Amino acid sequence: MKRILVSLAAVLALSAKADSVDTLNGFLKDVKSGRASFSQTVTSPDGKKTKKSSGSFEFQRPNQFRFVYQKPFEQTIVADGQKVWIYDPDLNQASSRxxxxxxGATPAALLAGGNVAKDFVLKALPADKGLDWVLATPRQAEGSIQSLKIGFKAGELAALEIVDAFGQKSLLEFAGVVPNPAIAAERFRFQLPAGADLIEQ
Known part of the structure; x- marks a missing residue:
């Protein structure tokens, strides 16, 4: 009887693990565009320092997204499918790549990219803090991200946790997620503001 219970527990654990990866795959398959607000907490590698920011996020596959940081400092990051633009209003300066x-293996690539399996190895993690988590490990180990976790609540995207190559942790928590909204094409076009400097990389 004990052996049966242990086997049953193992099967249930495997099922639970499969579910979170299935949830992510379902999200990537069914949600072609999205809109949400977010709060971000960045924690230093030693865990002693934190920085908080907030803003809004929109995406449309493949490879179009718009991050707008509103507090404490403004910054806009736009991808039009060909280039990524970063604009800092305080400096009146933009850069593009x-x-x-x-x-590559970035959170934006995971959410808005066209081929997640090419850039990440996916693994289900135990539920934590009310969320079902998936670990996405970049296939290219020399990149800027050490690990990336995606959290879902009742099948809805709820959080991203990123650890960069230096051990700094960023937690993005999403609210008001709207799947598959109609988003105007100009939201993913960057217009250089008058007088702004442009650095192309």
């Missing part, structure tokens, strides 16, 4: 150089 080709999308294949800028994305």
């Amino acid at each position: 080709r999308i294949d150089q800028a994305l």
Whole structure:
């Protein structure tokens, strides 16, 4: 009887693990565009320092997204499918890179990219803090991200946790997620503001 219970527990554990990866795969398959607000907490490698910011996020596959940081400092990051633009209003300065150089194994590539399996190895993790988690490990170990976790609540995208190559942790928590909204094409076009400097990389 004990052996049966242990076997049953193992089967249930495997089923639970499969579910979170299935949830992510379902999200990637069914949700072609999205909109949400987010709060971000960045924690230093020693865990002693934190920085908080907030803003909004929109995406449309493949490879179009718009991050707008509103607090405490404004910054806009836009990808139009060909390039990624970062604009800092305080400096009135923008930079751009080709999308294949800028994305790779990044959170934006995971949410808005066209081929997640090419860039990440996916593994289910135990549920934690009310969320079902998936670990996405970049296939290219020399990149800027050490690990990436995606959290779902009742099948809805709820959080991203990123640990960069230096051990700094960023937690993005999403609210008001709207799957598959109609998003105007101009939301993913960057227009250089008058007088702004442009640095192309």
